[in-house]
Amino acid sequence: MTPTDLIKPCPSTPETGASSREIGRFGPCRAGEEGPVLVLLGGVHGNEPAGIHAARRVLGSLRADPPGSFRGTLVALAGNVGALRSPPGTRYIDRDLNRSFTPELLATPDPGCAECAEARAILDAIGREHDAGRPMFVVDMHTTSAPSDPIVVLEDSLPARRFGRAFGPALLLGFEEEVDGLLIDHLTRTLGCVACVIEGGQHEDPASVDALESAVWVALAAAGIISRADIPAAHRGALARAAGHRAGRVYDLRHRELIVDPSFEMRDGFDAHTPVRAGQSIATHGDGPVRAPVRGELFLPNRQPVKRPGDDAFFIVREVSPGWLDLSAWLRRSGPLRSLIGILPGVHRVAGRPDALLIDGQVAAVLKRQVFHLFGYRIVRRGDEPRVPRFRPWGAVRGFLSAAWHARSPTGEGDRRFWLVARRTLDIAAERSGPRAR
Template identity: 40%
Template sequence: MTPIAAPATLPRVICDHHAPRPGPTLIAVGGLHGNEPAGILASEALSRRLHNSGGLACGRFVALRGNLSALAVDPEEPSNNPRYLAHDLNRLFREDDTDRTPDHAQRDALRDALAAIEGERTGPVYLLDLHTTSSDSPPFIAVEDSLPARRFAERFALPLILGIEEDLHGLLMDEATARLGAVALTVEGGRHDSPNAVRTLEAVLCIALESLGLTERSWADCFDGREPLEITRAAASRHAHRVYDIRHREPVSALPYEPDPSAEPFDRVRARRTRIAVQEGSDLLSAESGLLFMPNKQRDIRVGDDAYFVVRRVGWIWLRLSAWVRLRPGLHALLPRILPGVRRRRDHPHDLLVDPEIAAVLRREIFHLLGYRLVRFETTPGVSPVRRLARAVALSIHATVVIARNLISRGSTDDAHEAGDAEWIVSRHTLDRAAHGPD
């Protein structure tokens, strides 16, 4: 049932601390979802401590409320609040969505607030979008996989999830990177109603202030003598410092949708074997093998919401190698020549057009390694592992021939082309491009 829109009476700004000395700006956003007050409570707690301890050494820390319309339904009892009124605010930050619902009005107001803060910057801008989860998950950070965002995220000792922006469009995190040039992270502090979630998110904010040089004080007194990093590390337990890559996202496609109570985050799941939920009376089985991630256990589940994700662990060798190759500008210029089925996109120097067959096979392993994300593609129906392997072998042989031919003939595959309907577009991460200048 869609709740009735409430007047937005809450103030947008939770707190705003300036130091006389210039420096980085840290923006925290809490309550982008109406039923997730933990980020607001963490920001308020930290703000009180800053007031009592003489404030910042440099730069600015400003915290904002997210969806005021959803938060204002019952400010006294946040657990009564809806996640959103009609549209998930954390999917609305896209240029092609021009609806005018109360959630869209919140998006526009938040955009204006962020632009105003960005306009007053005296250094780099960082954004932490603070959330909580419906299931009892360890805290984690989701990040658009650019090298600056990866470096920032590593400071929190929380598990790091790469690639979420390919499956979820219109995230605030994306908006902050694209419009503000900010290094932006989505932080999930734990289950909505867990007191530990507020504590974890406050520790995350303390680590951010400290690592960006905004404060020089110790925060151990906030956490009973423990450093904030000890708090996040303990909350993440065995997942601390681990990196995972999204392999699959499944949307809710029909109602009623009853999550399987035994399906917990980071449980091992097997393709077509593990039950995640009962959807419209039938078992919904995992589409991929890996680890279950963010199984949807919200009270109010709607068609189109995320049902679940599957992630897999990423090894440190892959991470180091990808950091190395992304900083080789000459390599990006060569890609249309050395990869089969890949061409440069006309008037978009950082985009490539990719044959869908090739993209399906190379998507995770090659394009992510090189620092590209899919920005437009058609999903292909499930392909059996045997057929996928056969196709990969055939493409590898084809690739070798094409590479050899192109190198000998200095081929013409890098001719500029406009995107055809059948082609996938992959684009280099904005922050990676900025990291080593023009290429």
């Protein structure tokens, strides 16, 4: 196969999403495909078509002037086709599609909702592109209701960190622990591929399409499909420039607030990255205030014209220091150091699951997610016991000492007095692949 064959677009591929979920593809269209696969998604939220426009622009550029280094396959898919075909501004029909990739919904034979059918069709389309012998990357492109810099949202595994850092703007970690049913989390856990969300900016801002277009070019290079030299000059470093002083910073998600009343409104002056204090009134619903439960920076404040109960109201994030990230990478790469978490009181191995731990709820509430993340563990399930109150450190210490003293043991993996944590799928895969993959 010559380089020309490899970059020849497949003529049978539809160029628009008018009659198909596939927006377009670029790469070889015959047997013997090779190189990485990059899957783009646009319009997973129907009121966010910017990703579709960005994907079309890049596909057009590739067809007009194919880069010599191209090796692999680029596939662009439309997300919520039903909502995209509905009147403009329709975010979803029955439920948020990007909260619908839960094991429970996917296992229900006929859940009877439009987005449940969309979710299955998207997974089928991505599954058709998956080939165990070829690295796969997924970039799910979104925009925000409030003004915002571009930001990359991804899980905190070392391969995902490396992919995310290539883009240039801020990174947000830990989203998948607070939000169930994310497409990127489902794909990483089931297909073992690096997947991220990119928020390009505000919905109607033309700069959001520009930012997402830059993101697609960077993703092609980060996936190894084109060389960095083949990223058009206008898109090199563009996302970092758009992110301004927040470029390269890393944030950890600390709180997700849900809308319980459709009258929810953010207060004026509370925008993306506005600093908030614990207890501060930052929004209203019904007759009362909605207060920030923890300190940090506001993220994704909901300024959608229509708010439905169960939608995200806002998130609170906190910056993570480069030193913490380096320390956690070092601990994760070293098996003996990583196993130190196992000597803490209240920490138990799980029979038959070498990469999981059960942590006494009283200990876990004190250690909190930062400690688990440091050692490369994600929270799979919290225990049923109430969380330690924030303003009562003595209560936390007493609970910790009590757990250490009584040394209660779990009755099994499902013991709800214990939190279940597990190492990241991609960290485990990278470890098996050897030092170069890590």
